[in-house]
Amino acid sequence: MANALAGRAAGGEAGAPDGGTPLRMLLLDVLRGQTRPAKAYALLDALSQRLGRRVLPPTVYRTLDWLVAPGFAVRIERRDAYVANRHAGSDEDRLFLLCSRCGGAEEMLDRRLAELLATDARAAGFSVARSVVEVEGTCRDCAAEAGRAGAAG
Numbered sequence: 001m002a003n004a005l006a007g008r009a010a011g012g013e014a015g016a017p018d019g020g021t022p023l024r025m026l027l028l029d030v031l032r033g034q035t036r037p038a039k040a041y042a043l044l045d046a047l048s049q050r051l052g053r054r055v056l057p058p059t060v061y062r063t064l065d066w067l068v069a070p071g072f073a074v075r076i077e078r079r080d081a082y083v084a085n086r087h088a089g090s091d092e093d094r095l096f097l098l099c100s101r102c103g104g105a106e107e108m109l110d111r112r113l114a115e116l117l118a119t120d121a122r123a124a125g126f127s128v129a130r131s132v133v134e135v136e137g138t139c140r141d142c143a144a145e146a147g148r149a150g151a152a153g
């Protein structure tokens with residue numbers, strides 16, 4: 001069920017999934033328009049602006065929960081922020097490279113990492129429901145910029 005939903009979410013254009021109220025679909029649209037992981041209050045502002053009325057925080061959190069559960073959106077724990085799921089049909093194993101300079105997040109799916117995590121978890125008798133690996137560091141652009149600044153100064 002979750003995978004079917006995520007697949008349809010990633011497919012996107014085929015209309016709203018089951019339970020996809022206008023508010024939920026609008027928030028998903030707002031999330032998809034973000035270039036960086038977005039905090040709940042920023043999403044609340046964007047959503048309120050799009051609707052032309054103030055949306056209350058519990059509504060936004062409830063809607064975010066609804067989007068995260070089947071994999072339409074992913075919560076980045078280290079940032080307390082959210083991104084839209086950009087990888088079709090996979091809501092289980094994600095790797096986020098988080099830049100501590102610009103706040104950017106690059107999302108990757110790495111099969112080898114997923115298999116390694118699953119194998120280690122199995123060995124520990126642990127059953128994985130979902131995993132999100134968050135790696136903090138410096139992105140390519142920021143590293144290049146730092147390099148240029150270093151060369152100039």
Ligand SMILES: [Zn+2]
Binds near residue numbers: 102
């Ligand atoms: Zn960066």
